Amino acid sequence: xADSVWVAGxxxxxxxxxxxxxxxxxxxxxxxxxxxxxxxxxxxGIEILISHPRFYWGETGNVLTPALFDLPIPASRSTVPTGxxxxxSDQNGWSRYLHFExxxxxxxxxxxxxxxxxxxxxxxKNLLPAAADLSWRSLSTAIxxxxxxxxxxxxxxxxxxxxxxLTYLVVIFVMFPLVIWTGLAMSPAIAAxxxxxxxxxxxxxxxxxxxxxxxxxxxxxxxxxxxxVWLAGFxxxxxxxxxxxxxxxxxxA
Amino acid sequence: MxxxxxxxxxxxxxxxxxxASGLAVAARLADRYGLLPxxxxxxxxxxxxxxxxxxxxLTRHALAREFPRSLISKTPFVNGKPPQSKxxxxxxxxxxxxxxxxxxxxxxxxxxxxIDELRSFPSRSQITHLACxxxxxxxxxxxxxxxxxxLNKVRTLPExxxxxxxxxxxxxxxxVDMADALHPQTPVTYxxxxxTLPVGHGGPIRLRVPxxxxxxxxxxxxxxxxxxxxxxxxxxxxxxxxxEGYSWYAGI
Numbered sequence: 001x002a003d004s005v006w007v008a009g010x011x012x013x014x015x016x017x018x019x020x021x022x023x024x025x026x027x028x029x030x031x032x033x034x035x036x037x038x039x040x041x042x043x044x045g046i047e048i049l050i051s052h053p054r055f056y057w058g059e060t061g062n063v064l065t066p067a068l069f070d071l072p073i074p075a076s077r078s079t080v081p082t083g084x085x086x087x088x089s090d091q092n093g094w095s096r097y098l099h100f101e102x103x104x105x106x107x108x109x110x111x112x113x114x115x116x117x118x119x120x121x122x123x124x125k126n127l128l129p130a131a132a133d134l135s136w137r138s139l140s141t142a143i144x145x146x147x148x149x150x151x152x153x154x155x156x157x158x159x160x161x162x163x164x165x166l167t168y169l170v171v172i173f174v175m176f177p178l179v180i181w182t183g184l185a186m187s188p189a190i191a192a193x194x195x196x197x198x199x200x201x202x203x204x205x206x207x208x209x210x211x212x213x214x215x216x217x218x219x220x221x222x223x224x225x226x227x228x229v230w231l232a233g234f235x236x237x238x239x240x241x242x243x244x245x246x247x248x249x250x251x252x253a
Numbered sequence: 254m255x256x257x258x259x260x261x262x263x264x265x266x267x268x269x270x271x272x273a274s275g276l277a278v279a280a281r282l283a284d285r286y287g288l289l290p291x292x293x294x295x296x297x298x299x300x301x302x303x304x305x306x307x308x309x310x311l312t313r314h315a316l317a318r319e320f321p322r323s324l325i326s327k328t329p330f331v332n333g334k335p336p337q338s339k340x341x342x343x344x345x346x347x348x349x350x351x352x353x354x355x356x357x358x359x360x361x362x363x364x365x366x367x368i369d370e371l372r373s374f375p376s377r378s379q380i381t382h383l384a385c386x387x388x389x390x391x392x393x394x395x396x397x398x399x400x401x402x403x404l405n406k407v408r409t410l411p412e413x414x415x416x417x418x419x420x421x422x423x424x425x426x427x428x429v430d431m432a433d434a435l436h437p438q439t440p441v442t443y444x445x446x447x448x449t450l451p452v453g454h455g456g457p458i459r460l461r462v463p464x465x466x467x468x469x470x471x472x473x474x475x476x477x478x479x480x481x482x483x484x485x486x487x488x489x490x491x492x493x494x495x496x497e498g499y500s501w502y503a504g505i
Binding site: 049052054059060061062064065077079092093094096097098100101102103104105187189190191195198204205208 | 317318320389466497
């Protein structure tokens with residue numbers, strides 16, 4: 001109820017912004033559900049990974065075959081040669097249950113987000129970069145500004161620059177679908193129905209390796225995302241993703 | 254404003270009630286059509302049920318991928334130690350001539366088969382993938398008698414819903430639904446890569462379920478029980494896997 005009072009106050013100050021919050025309710029809710037699922041998937045994914053921190057290419061791979069690469073970490077199985085003289089505890093049971101439950105939730109959330117984004121023209125309005133911003137000149141300026149850790153100005157709080165738009169589009173429409181696809185490609189049952197889902201990657205072990213690499217890309221994205229939010233003003237960027245409104249609006253109210 | 258919040262409250266309440274009863278109806282329906290896994294309880298039950306139900310609807314008759322002979326792994330990894338029990342060692346010393354596979358439960362003619370009898374039945378070979386939940390895998394040629402052949406032979410009753418299978422390793426048992434039990438690629442396996450099934454890979458008898466992860470392919474199988482109710486076995490979760498924290502359905 002306090003919320004409605006606040007909105008009423010804001011309406012006096014600036015009716016236009018009240019009509020259109022910085023982030024819509026669907027964007028905010030799906031953002032935080034995805035955040036929750038991402039951490040569940042990351043933690044459980046690491047637990048599953050440490051039972052066999054070796055990666056292969058092709059259809060098959062085990063400790064008797066050469067690895068494409070392995071991680072210099074201890075394992076939760078004594079059968080994996082790691083160079084460490086201890087074995088971590090096996091947490092795969094609950095990790096697998098949690099991994100797939102979180103995967104379901106994030107996929108359903110993703111479908112809701114994409115359907116809503118298409119019907120409200122969210123992608124076109126907020127994420128598709130303007131043709132002018134895609135010129136080499138303006139892209140290099142944006143990159144240079146980022147590298148100099150230049151703080152964005154007030155106007156940028158209302159819109160994404162071309163680099164942000166491209167990154168979000170790649171994460172939403174390339175990396176998330178790929179990480180889901182490579183995850184499904186590891187399922188022997190799914191592989192039975194859609195063999196091409198696996199063979200297109202070169203085999204089940206290739207799919208597992210790509211699944212890991214994309215996960216690492218997504219972790220890198222997350223770190224840069226949080227870093228950028230910090231740089232741009234943590235509270236100022238966090239608030240609109242929670243309440244829908246920016247700091248400036250709050251001051252005006 | 255109090256009107257608005259009351260309306261909101263009623264709407265939220267109705268939505269919650271609709272959601273809860275929707276979930277209950279969905280669970281009832283899923284159970285009727287055999288889409289509810291035995292480990293559907295608890296916080297992970299929703300994800301588990303979604304996975305099992307979706308894959309059952311999509312994959313009921315799908316065939317696991319089979320590979321050309323050239324892809325057979327030269328180094329099939331042996332996971333775990335063979336049974337250390339005296340009874341197993343005695344059977345092994347006798348070349349498993351005295352090994353018996355008992356079939357009981359909801360069948361018209363319970364039976365017990367020796368390895369030689371199993372070998373006399375129509376056999377099928379398949380080159381399929383064995384993927385462990387840990388992440389490693391290998392491909393091998395597996396030879397055996399399709400489980401469906403044995404289920405017909407003992408005249409399985411139409412009410413049967415699951416086949417429970419037990420290893421000579423006391424704490425290892427599992428079960429599959431009839432979709433997997435009657436599947437042409439679910440053999441009672443006694444041969445591997447042209448020879449007899451080595452003890453390391455589950456010899457003399459391993460049930461292969463290639464559409465699921467390796468742990469469903471139980472080694473050293475001595476008994477099959479056909480049932481319509483998994484609650485009667487162990488803690489009622491369908492296999493020893495959920496009792497150790499792993500999911501019953503491993504088609505992922």
